[in-house]
Amino acid sequence: GIQVEQSPPDLILQEGANSTLRCNFSDSVNNLQWFHQNPWGQLINLFYIPSGTKQNGRLSATTVATERYSLLYISSSQTTDSGVYFCAVASSNTGNQFYFGTGTSLTVIP
Amino acid sequence: KAGVTQTPRYLIKTRGQQVTLSCSPISGHRSVSWYQQTPGQGLQFLFEYFSETQRNKGNFPGRFSGRQFSNSRSEMNVSTLELGDSALYLCASSLGPASSYEQYFGPGTRLTVT
Numbered sequence: 001g002i003q004v005e006q007s008p009p010d011l012i013l014q015e016g017a018n019s020t021l022r023c024n025f026s027d028s029v030n031n032l033q034w035f036h037q038n039p040w041g042q043l044i045n046l047f048y049i050p051s052g053t054k055q056n057g058r059l060s061a062t063t064v065a066t067e068r069y070s071l072l073y074i075s076s077s078q079t080t081d082s083g084v085y086f087c088a089v090a091s092s093n094t095g096n097q098f099y100f101g102t103g104t105s106l107t108v109i110p
Numbered sequence: 111k112a113g114v115t116q117t118p119r120y121l122i123k124t125r126g127q128q129v130t131l132s133c134s135p136i137s138g139h140r141s142v143s144w145y146q147q148t149p150g151q152g153l154q155f156l157f158e159y160f161s162e163t164q165r166n167k168g169n170f171p172g173r174f175s176g177r178q179f180s181n182s183r184s185e186m187n188v189s190t191l192e193l194g195d196s197a198l199y200l201c202a203s204s205l206g207p208a209s210s211y212e213q214y215f216g217p218g219t220r221l222t223v224t
Contacts, residue, residue, distance in 0.1 A: 031209050041147070041198050041218045048212035086153065088213075096209035097166045098143065100153035 001094050002027045006087055006101035013077050013108050021072040021104045023087030031090040032063055034072050036083050037103070043086070046072070077108045111137060114203050114216035122222045128189040131219045135182050135203030141165070142184035143208045144176060147198040147218075156199075158208050159184050165207060188221075196223045 003026040013019055023034075034046040047054050047061040049070065054061055058077075063070040074081055084103040090096055115134045123129050135142050143166075144156040155168040159178035176186040182203075188195055200218045204211040 031211075033213060035215070041200075041220070043200065043202075043215035045212065045214060088153075090209040092209065095166055096207065097155045097158070097168060098145075098208060098213070099155070100145075102152050 001097075002029070002089055002091055002099045004087060004089055004099050004101035006085075006104050008104060009102065010105045011107070013106065015077060015079060015108055015110050017077050017108075018073070018075045019077060019106070021074070021085055021087075021106075023070040023072070023089075023101055025068050025070075025087075025089050025099075027091045027093050028065065028068070029089040029091045030096075031098070032070055033088050034061055034070070035086045035088065036081075037086060038083050046085075074106075077106075079108045079110055082106055082108050114201060114214055116199075116201055116216040116219050118219060119217065120220050120222075122224060123191050124224055125191055125193060127191050128187060129191060129221060130185055130187045131199055131201075131221075133184045133186075133201035133203075133216060135184070135201075136214055139203035139205055139214075140182055141204045141206060141208050141211070142178055142182065143202045143204075143213065144184070144186050145200045145202070146170075147200060148194075148196075153200075156186065160207055191223045193223050195221065197221060 035043040143158040158166040202213040
């Protein structure tokens with residue numbers, strides 16, 4: 001299968017700070033998504049980004065498929081950004097099933 | 111448009127019993143995937159159904175099975191429950207095969223096995 005590594009595993013920020021979350025993967029992928037899991041367990045879609053750059057409000061993401069990594073940027077963080085951020089990938093080389101990283105746990109303090 | 115719905119939301123079962131979980135995808139979505147989330151193993155892929163056919167299966171024992179109906183609704187079944195099956199079970203739907211389309215997740219079913 002594909003190895004998906006996320007860093008850092010834990011992050012504590014002051015409200016208003018910026019952060020960068022990283023996702024490295026071990027094979028070429030045809031699908032990559034970023035999710036935010038809220039305290040009730042719901043996975044919220046952030047970005048569908050197998051390649052390129054996208055922005056949505058205070059969040060943006062970049063995937064450099066040739067170098068096998070993706071970055072999620074959070075600017076002007078708010079307490080509601082707290083939670084776990086997951087990167088998930090799928091590859092036709094490994095049966096097209098999805099592999100999730102272990103997540104980055106973000107805590108934003110007021 | 112309604113999101114992915116899962117029923118029941120919470121479930122408590124005893125070892126040795128069996129359980130059936132249900133997932134209704136977003137209208138028009140033809141693929142449904144199932145995942146298990148535990149503190150120790152994280153999020154793991156169980157299986158994917160597309161147009162009523164199992165397209166992919168993760169590394170889980172045969173006690174875990176699923177099916178998809180003609181209206182794209184899906185069920186997963188776990189037989190002979192073990193304590194280790196306690197987990198949050200998440201389903202996701204996508205327009206087409208999950209590997210090529212954006213997936214959307216339901217709220218999950220939290221299963222506790224005692």
